Amino acid sequence: MRRFLMPVLILAFTAPALMALWQKQDLPDLLAAFADSGELLQGCGDVPEAIALAEELRDRALRIERYMQSIDDRKAELANAEATLRARLRELKAQKSGLQSRRQGTTSDVRADIERLVALYDQMKPAEAAAVLTNLPADFAAEILIRVRPEAGARIIAAVEPRQAALLTAQMGARSVRKQ
Structure with a gap:
């Protein structure tokens, strides 16, 4: 009897999750639905295994929810860092092009001065x-x-x-x- 009960319980808990994934529902919302132990334990309050399982599912759902929130926070931090880096890169490229144009101007001025000196010595x-x-x-x-x-x-x-x-x-x- 025990061997038969465990697969049935697993199927009962995984079937709604698979259906929600198939219908592309949000996983945290789905897990939050399982976290409500009042509905899960309706009629099973006297079975200690069911209570323990419901509490474990609720704890897992909360951990997953916190983990998903931390992932969202990290995504936001990475997006901010990326935007900052892109802005800094644009600024550095602008400075580099400004330096190159000034350097080219200086180089052309020096070449012109040298050409004048050479022409002077030629004369x-x-x-x-x-x-x-x-x-x-x-x-x-x-x-x-x-x-x-x-x-x-x-x-x-x-x-x-x-x-x-x-x-x-x-x-x-x-x-x-x-x-x-």
């Missing part, structure tokens, strides 16, 4: 350009010599003292090696 007499370049830092002077016309650069280096010309030539070679 100078080789002896005058050599006198000025020997007083500049070697790496800067080498950069200018690399950018001037080859004929003008050759005349300027010829006008420089041999030791200084060797230093400038070494700097020009080192610059070319660094770019590779």
